[in-house]
Amino acid sequence: MNFIEELRWRGMIHDLMPGTEEQLSREMTAAYIGFDPTADSLHIGNLLPIMLLVHLQRYGHKPIVLVGGATGMVGDPSGKTEERKLLSIEQIQYNLNGQKKQLMKFLNFETGNNRAEIVNNFDWFRDYSFLDFIRDVGKHITVNYMMSKESVKKRLETGMSFTEFSYQLVQGYDFYWLYRNMNCKLQMGGSDQWGNIVTGTELIRRMYFDLEGSEASAYALTCPLVTKADGSKFGKSEGGNIWLDPAKTSPYLFYQYWLNLSDEDAAHFIRLFTLFSQEEIGQLTLEHQNAPHLRILQKALAKDVTLRVHSEQDYNMVVEASSILFGQGTTAMLHNLPEDMLLAVFEGVPQSEVNRQIIAEGIGIVDFLTEHTGIFPSKGEARRTLKENAVSVNKEKVSEEFTVDGKCLLNDRYILVQKGKKNYYLVKTR
RNA sequence: GGGGAGAUUCCAGAGCGGUCAAAUGGGGCAGACUGUAAAUCUGUUGGCGAUGCCUUCGGAGGUUCGAAUCCUCCUCUCCCCA
Structure with a gap:
């Protein structure tokens, strides 16, 4: 099996530029994916592109992670209906570092000639002047071509700044730069990136032809956007995004x-987010169908992803917590749980503190849930829920009549x- | 520039002088059933010292015993014709 075949059975290919497969079987190929530094942590929506790189490396090719220090300053209009807010340089730098650390967990950056590399496009854009850019790069792509992109067309009605319009050229130049300096011949990404990626391949072709009279071919591969069966957004929960950063989303919630x-x-996601083989997944699916209540698929998936994103220790803790x-x-059982265990189990759940004295004196449950702990935003809601x-x-x-007092304290x-x-x-006394 | 329609509680969208904390649907939350699933069904969905009180129907004034509902001005949105 090769890289493309692997992605194919997993359902991870949305679009593939002709010749991509041939290129990959011809030689060790470097490929890159760009990540937007909009937050200081990646979330599970970024997981699919990361997995593309993981598979790439497993099949002997070279992954390049591009963090968009420069593109992040422009803002990708793809899939957006509104102009994006610009981030400050400091903020981008900070976010970049956070994401970098997380990416290290997935790819081998250490050994082999196909070891992963991480680059920041700010490095080659920082000293590139506007005039040079529009002369050297802008000259090779027509506005007509850029306007025909879906991401631009969608915004023609509502308006779009020149900044965002230029985005595809900036990203296209990234590809050109990587092609020239790192022999990177393939760009991958989510299907919403297709237009941007193709602009890159086109730019490479034309710039090589115009400047050097030589042929140059670059390739594109996109994966589908992840969707859930019920139509809700993947990677979101009541609390918002599911982040990879344990400080933002506890391993327990993750x-x-x-x-x-x-x-x-x-059944769908286990193919996307784990490295189980086709046979293993077939086996798991079979076991799951025979005993659906055991939720074998969910457990295998949750375990695999938690191990990779967090750690074995986190995983054990979280399983323990879940079972309790x-x-x-x-x-x-709760009363018998040792304190350190109790704290470990509840590490991921929201906590609040309450004055010890109040509990000792005894307090009505409604006041306890609202004023003292903030678990409910209003007494009305607390009462309603109690009634339910x-x-x-x-x-x-x-x-509703319950009184919280000293007898309720676990581990005192x-x-x-x-x-x-x-x-x-978890409510603590102090 | 001319003409028209509109702004309602998280969203969509009724209400057009008292019976309106405001129909209905969606979403949210919870309950039942289950497998910490899906589907389904049920309840609930402004606040509070709660058979009452307070704050809400784009903003500011006004009419009235009484206004989401009527009048004036303002702000914003949409549509049509130039």
Whole structure:
């Protein structure tokens, strides 16, 4: 099996420029994907492009990660309906460093002649003057060509700044630069990047022809955008994006996101986000169908991704936490849990502090849930939820009349509050 | 420049002088059923010291015992004709 065949059975190819497959089988090929430095962490929406690079490297090719220090300053109009806010140089630099660290976990940057490399396009744009750019690069691409792009056409009605219009040229030049300086012949990305990538290949072809009279061929490969079966957006939960940074999305919530996928999504995503072979996935799918309640696919997927993004230690902790929170955990079990274990288990759940004195004196559950802990935004909502029998303290359902007092404390200082089935809060006394 | 339509609670969208904290749908939250799934069904969805009170219907004034509803001005959006 080769790289393209691998992607094909996994359903990771949306579009492929003719000749790409031939190029890849001809020689070790360097390929790049660009990442936008819009945040200081990547999120699981970035995972698919990352996996493209991972597969690429596994098949002996050379991955290049481009972090868009320069392009990030311009803003990609693809898929956007509005002009984007510009980020400051400092902010971009900061975000870049955060993303860099995360990418290191996926690719081998150390050994072999196909070791991954990371580049920042700000390095070649920083000293490139505007006039030089429009003379050297702009000359080879017509406005007519640029206007025909879907990303531009969509914005013609509502308006688009010259800055964003220029974006495709800037990205196109990246490809040219990498082609020339790093022998990078392939650019990959999400399907929304097709137009930008093709501008790059076109620019390379024309610039080589116009300047040197030689033929040059560059290639493009895009993966589909990830969608969920129910139409909701992949990678979002109630709390927002699912980030790779444990400080932004705790490993617990990260694991839970994958574990909670529907059967349909799990079967789909396990091909995209894990390295299990076709046979292994077939086997897992079979086992899953025989005993769907065990959620074998979800567990295998959640485990694999959590291990790669976080660590084995995080994974163990998170499984432990999940089994206590969702397994046969009882009030008695909670009371017997040692403090360090308790804290480890609840690392990912929202926490709040409350004055010890208040608990000692005893306090009505409604006030406790609102004023003192902020678990509910208003008393009305707290009461409503209590009436719906949806609030538990230390895994026991409580009513509106319940009083929180010293007897509720676990390890003499913690209280576990549950709203509904899945939402946990840990209250500490101080 | 001329003519018309509109701005309502998270969103869409009713209401057109009291019975309006405001129909209905969507979304959200929760419950039942399950497998921490999907589908389905049910409840709930401004705040509070709560058979009442307070703040909300683009903004500012006004009419009225009483205004989301009527009048004036302002701001913004959309459509049609130039």
